[in-house]
Amino acid sequence: MRCAVDISAPAVSVAVLDARFVLAAKATLSFADDAQEQSLVYSRKTLRDAEGNEVATLRRTTGVCSTSDETFLVESALLAQPAEIVNTTGWSWLTLTHTWRLDDHGSALRIAGRFYSSNATISVLLPTREVLQVATASRRLQTVTLERGVDAAAVLLLCRTWSHAQRDLMASTLVAVPLPIFVLVSFFVAVPYHWPVFAGILVLEIALSLVLTARFRG
Incomplete structure (x- = not known):
């Protein structure tokens, strides 16, 4: 008696929201919050379809001073669960990476791009460790080009998390720059009352940091 076992890679659907948003052909969409004439528009933390119906909402759950990984919660009636x-960037100084785990078998949707860059790549990670590129994004133009068969809604939300984190990174860098410059100058230049000024700048820096990192940019 002979038995044949068909072993094949598990089929992973990129449609993590709903089949209606799966592209029939390669397309370019905008993930800007003020995109015009798009089938899916992200605005004010909400993704809506062409009829204005709410598809999904996105919010950041990580606190301002939290040491845990930055996390965005996606809520949608089209998802079985939030x-x-x-x-997932960790301590990497080169790339900014966000991962959306699709199931308990190791499948994930991931976006990655260099800090302060204009481009990012969106890929599907399979349980077999195979990586399939499904889209490319341009942060400067805020457009994303998706391959055929990809869930546009899921990719747009993933692009928004990446965009939010990039803006936070830029804002925090701008806030952090003046303080060390003033400290360096104060050591080489006799600035009257430099310590009170230093304390004032420090308080201002902390206040701006809290405001900028607490705000959900879009």
């Missing part, structure tokens, strides 16, 4: 998009 999904989390997590900043």
Whole structure:
């Protein structure tokens, strides 16, 4: 008696929201919050379809001073349960990476791009460790080009988390620059009352940091 076992890679659907948003052909969409004439528009933390119906909402769950990974919660009636998009960059100084775990078998949707860059790549990670590129994004133009068969809604939400984190990174860098410059100058230049000024700048820096990092940019 002979038995034949068909072993094949598990089929992973990129449609993590709903089949209606799966592209029939390669297309370019905008993930800007003020996109015009798009089938899916992200605005004020909400993704809506062409009729204005709410598809999904996105909010950040990580606190301002939290040491945990930056996490975005995706809530949608089209999802069986709320999904989390997590900043998995870790201690990397080169790339900014966000991952959306699709199931318990190791499948994930991931976006990655260099800090302060204009481009990012969106890929599907399979349980077999195979990586399939499904889209490319341009942060400067805020457009994303998706391959055929990809869930546009899921990719747009993933692009928004990446965009939010990039803006936070830029804002925090701008806030952090003046303080060390003033400290360096104060050591080489006799500035009267430099310590009170230093303390004032420090308080201002902390206040601005809290405001900028607490705000959900879009």
